[in-house]
Amino acid sequence: MNRNVTLEMLFIHPIAQKYVGRSGIAHAISVAEKAFDIAIKSDVNPDLAAKAGFLHDIGHYSWYSGSGEWDYDMYKENDIHAIKGAARAHKLLVRCGEDFRDAKAIALAVLLHTDSYLPEGNLHLSPLQKVVAIADEADEEPGGNHHYRQIDYANALTRIKRLDSKINNYQPSNHFERTS
Template identity: 70%
Template sequence: MRKVTLEMLYTHPIVQKYVGRSGIAHAISVAERAFEIARHTSVNPDLAAKAGLLHDIGHYKWYSTNGEWDFDKYKQYDIHAIKGSARAHKLLVRCGEDLENAKAIALAILLHTDSYLPKGELELSPLQQVVTEADEADEEPNGAHHYRTINYQTGLDRIRALDERIDKLPLKDLEQTS
């Protein structure tokens, strides 16, 4: 049985604050996509969904002087994956997540984007690949995916439905780590 559910995370004030400012609708979509991708691979769908939900928990909105999103500044200076990885790890551990799983999720968040990394090749784990693919599949030009909205109850209903799908999976699927 899972110690930490998506609903526990979604309703947590830290998630509402930090994921909320980067786009809850996007986070839920990425969690759902990551779950689906993971189901067809050897990746734990629970870990994939959690990493998908939390992948942008470290976002900072880069604004220009006129109050508009400055996408160029974001691309040049962003380190949201670094901040998000640490924030998610702390949250998961405090909520009671298995430590190995918390680390795997945090690393998937750290490496879900290469916007802050120096040029070069990086070999991602299967979980990291799933989260990256799910995020990229939900992206919109100029960061518009961060501005999609969803009301709290609709988001909660989708999260609960995803928790139910995870709970119905065979135990062997949830024993995989990354």
């Protein structure tokens, strides 16, 4: 698989460290891993799915109460992290050299990984967008606790490199859409 940008490139980038770190690197890596697995089963590009999974919460704002605890209710009422995240992810991907079409597909998957900020209604998600939404939902914990899970830098980097290796070694049985 030909890749312009690896997960490791994204992981070590100061923008990702700052903004993905706000919502939890452990959660981001877990969603990337789940997105990779789901993508393979769904004939979706696993590289794009893993990148979108890793970056899906890059738009989070720190919703903390005066006592320093995550204020889940304030977050649910006021959050637009998917909107901010889509723009931030797109800019980071383009800056790192990602194919423009792929950067757009990943950014749209970040935008649509949740419907928490949207008015009631049904979204018609692309296969890539569905993969990321399912992977994120599979890793969620009550009260937003998935954002509190901790991982040290060395273990995080090891998992990222392992996932990059899986993506590099993946041989699709079918040809999937470039940005599916």
